[in-house]
Amino acid sequence: MRRIWINGLTVLMVAAALAGCSTSKEKMLPHDGNTMLDIWNEETGGAARGGQSAQQLLDARQSLRRSLTQDDVNAAPTVNASYTRTAQNEIYRQFHRLPNPDLVMYVFPHLAGTDPAPVPGYTTVFPLYQRVQYAMSGERVEDY
Structure with a gap:
């Protein structure tokens, strides 16, 4: 009985899939x-069917x-100079290095190797971050 239901459901699904593919592209x-x-x-409203004409959009x-006001005209050279590369601002770093603190770790005395040899305790220093990180231009300006 169960096999009849499965076969019937399979036939129905195949028929539905084929019926869905039977329409034409133009339709x-x-x-x-x-x-x-x-x-x-x-x-975009450039032509007929109730859209605005190009002249209406331009208006x-x-x-x-x-x-531009006179204040805008006077301030323009200063504003433009802040975006311009010059020899002076190329000398100074624009992307400052972010601090990468050193971590100090004490390694306790232990035995190491395949033939356990005693290793005395020692202190080692390593940076917190693996790579040097840089701030975006203007993000961080104080020196470290």
């Missing part, structure tokens, strides 16, 4: 004769723009 994704340029113009953008 699923109609082309309508539009080119990509037509679709672009429709979606809207112009209304949002503002002219």
